[in-house]
Amino acid sequence: MIKINIIIENLKEGIRGEYTAKRKYALFSEKALKENHLMIAKLFKTVSLAEEIHVKNHLRALEKITNKKFNINHIVGSDESELSIKVSSTRDNLKDAIAGETYEFKKMYKSFIKNAKKKDFYLAEFSFDLARKAEKVHGELFMKYLELLDSGQTIDEIEIFLCKICGNVELNQAPLKCPNCDHDQQFFEEIFL
Numbered sequence: 476m477i478k479i480n481i482i483i484e485n486l487k488e489g490i491r492g493e494y495t496a497k498r499k500y501a502l503f504s505e506k507a508l509k510e511n512h513l514m515i516a517k518l519f520k521t522v523s524l525a526e527e528i529h530v531k532n533h534l535r536a537l538e539k540i541t542n543k544k545f546n547i548n549h550i551v552g553s554d555e556s557e558l559s560i561k562v563s564s565t566r567d568n569l570k571d572a573i574a575g576e577t578y579e580f581k582k583m584y585k586s587f588i589k590n591a592k593k594k595d596f597y598l599a600e601f602s603f604d605l606a607r608k609a610e611k612v613h614g615e616l617f618m619k620y621l622e623l624l625d626s627g628q629t630i631d632e633i634e635i636f637l638c639k640i641c642g643n644v645e646l647n648q649a650p651l652k653c654p655n656c657d658h659d660q661q662f663f664e665e666i667f668l
């Protein structure tokens with residue numbers, strides 16, 4: 476039987492994972508900038524901000540479900556997540572990011588959603604589902620840019636937009652409605668390096 480504790484643990488694990496991803500991508504962005512991969516640096520920066528949205532959404536769900544306030548530092552143990560981040564070349568950083576997004580999309584959120592569904596923890600299910608959909612997009616974008624990098628072509632500088640509700644990322648222009656969360660274009664923000 477699924478107990479509330481499992482949902483709470485899943486939310487906390489989600490928060491830790493998203494927080495680490497946020498910190499990691501910010502460092503990967505700096506590294507890409509140093510290697511003069513401007514577009515990849517901008518993508519990492521945007522996705523870092525997207526993961527921060529997931530942290531906030533999960534935290535909100537956790538606080539509503541438990542009716543308690545949480546100190547994010549107590550959940551994430553920030554020193555440890557800092558130490559576990561390894562920055563390599565931009566190419567390897569992209570591969571690392573693809574592996575992380577794929578794990579979250581295919582495994583982690585899938586099982587979290589299943590748990591939340593069983594007990595009708597709608598708030599948790601909703602937050603996990605929004606994050607899962609965004610992680611799929613993030614993974615695909617990282618794959619696309621890894622291919623471009625490997626092809627040796629110059630990577631054109633284009634606009635990147637972030638949905639501030641769900642962390643979805645869109646290239647070139649913001650859609651009229653976010654395909655992930657259905658919010659209007661006005662909730663998209665263009666991200667600059």
Ligand SMILES: [Fe+2]
Pocket residue numbers: 496522525526576609610613614
């Ligand atoms: Fe992601």
Ligand SMILES: [Fe+2]
Pocket residue numbers: 638639640641642643653654655656657658
């Ligand atoms: Fe969205």
